[in-house]
Amino acid sequence: MSKTVSTLFPFDKDPFSLEQMEQEADQARLLTLERFGKSKGVYIPLYISNFCENSCTYCGFNKNNTHLRKTLLPKEIEQELLYIYKRGYRHVLLVAGEVNNEKYHKLLVESVALATRIGMQAISVEFGSISDQLMLELLNAGADCFVLYQETYHQEQYKKYHTAGRKSDYHYRIHSIERAIKAGFKKVTLGILGGLAPIDYDAKALFEHLSFIKQNYWDVQFSLSIPRINSAEGGIAGDFPLSDIDFTRTLIAFRLCFPEMPILLSTRERPEMRDGLLRICITHLSVESMTAPGGYSNSNDCAHEELKQFNISDHRSFAEMAASLARFGFDLHTKDWQMELNKGVFLGNSNHP
Numbered sequence: 001m002s003k004t005v006s007t008l009f010p011f012d013k014d015p016f017s018l019e020q021m022e023q024e025a026d027q028a029r030l031l032t033l034e035r036f037g038k039s040k041g042v043y044i045p046l047y048i049s050n051f052c053e054n055s056c057t058y059c060g061f062n063k064n065n066t067h068l069r070k071t072l073l074p075k076e077i078e079q080e081l082l083y084i085y086k087r088g089y090r091h092v093l094l095v096a097g098e099v100n101n102e103k104y105h106k107l108l109v110e111s112v113a114l115a116t117r118i119g120m121q122a123i124s125v126e127f128g129s130i131s132d133q134l135m136l137e138l139l140n141a142g143a144d145c146f147v148l149y150q151e152t153y154h155q156e157q158y159k160k161y162h163t164a165g166r167k168s169d170y171h172y173r174i175h176s177i178e179r180a181i182k183a184g185f186k187k188v189t190l191g192i193l194g195g196l197a198p199i200d201y202d203a204k205a206l207f208e209h210l211s212f213i214k215q216n217y218w219d220v221q222f223s224l225s226i227p228r229i230n231s232a233e234g235g236i237a238g239d240f241p242l243s244d245i246d247f248t249r250t251l252i253a254f255r256l257c258f259p260e261m262p263i264l265l266s267t268r269e270r271p272e273m274r275d276g277l278l279r280i281c282i283t284h285l286s287v288e289s290m291t292a293p294g295g296y297s298n299s300n301d302c303a304h305e306e307l308k309q310f311n312i313s314d315h316r317s318f319a320e321m322a323a324s325l326a327r328f329g330f331d332l333h334t335k336d337w338q339m340e341l342n343k344g345v346f347l348g349n350s351n352h353p
């Protein structure tokens with residue numbers, strides 16, 4: 001590895017050179033094109049429950065919020081999965097708050113088993129710092145990617161935002177990615193929540209964490225996502241708002257450091273931001289996201305406003321998103337080609353309706 005975030009990215013450099021950023025953006029664009037071609041992978045989040053025992057102050061699901069709570073029943077999970085499957089999605093990100101309860105854990109495993117049965121080709125799970133045993137059960141049920149954000153690597157800031165529950169244990173959380181790898185996950189997604197701590201601090205720490213995985217687990221594919229704090233019910237803005245320009249510089253730096261690494265982008269970002277970043281360094285994106293349990297098949301239910309984790313900023317449909325990207329010569333694909341090749345199956349593209 002020849003580049004590091006620190007050498008590439010003197011965030012405190014004064015004056016800031018737009019010219020240098022443009023050159024780096026151009027290199028990042030070429031690297032992304034060379035490694036990933038003109039296709040962008042699409043995934044869709046599915047929220048299973050908004051109960052949570054943690055108290056992240058920036059999150060609508062935090063246990064101190066008095067808003068409506070809901071955990072989907074197995075038949076509701078199936079209904080949601082069928083709904084998004086019929087819409088053409090084959091990569092689902094299952095999301096739930098952390099609840100340390102056996103019945104709840106069984107439901108999480110069942111949600112993965114249902115996704116597998118329905119035919120999802122890629123199943124990512126974002127269920128927090130779960131136990132080794134639960135990781136194994138999720139793997140056995142068909143999960144293939146473990147998603148966990150450290151949120152911030154800055155320990156003092158971390159303490160301030162995570163005041164209760166298992167997530168308040170910084171060290172337990174930071175070791176969870178490695179535990180997931182040891183449990184058998186071959187794909188992991190790491191990230192920080194932009195806005196909680198100075199971005200140069202978090203970017204450098206995240207770089208170290210990714211480098212550690214790369215050096216110690218050569219057969220694990222790691223990917224990256226840096227969501228930025230967005231308004232949430234009862235939530236707060238971060239102490240260090242991440243500007244558009246620093247956000248872009250950070251993502252460019254990570255692309256230059258890890259040319260082969262998938263970088264994900266959520267619907268938290270505005271359409272113009274997404275279109276710009278997709279042309280530079282993003283390889284996977286979520287589309288048509290709902291951040292409340294049961295948000296897809298019952299999307300007219302007004303309770304969803306109260307159930308959701310955060311507000312999204314890009315409300316475009318899949319067709320609108322595809323049309324927007326087509327203007328730049330990109331296409332969206334809902335299938336994980338690498339998984340198909342690994343299985344020895346080549347079925348052709350799954351066209352989105």
Ligand code: SF4
Nearest residue numbers: 052054056059061062
């Ligand atoms: S960010 Fe995750 S762990 Fe924290 S309160 Fe929200 S759902 Fe719970």
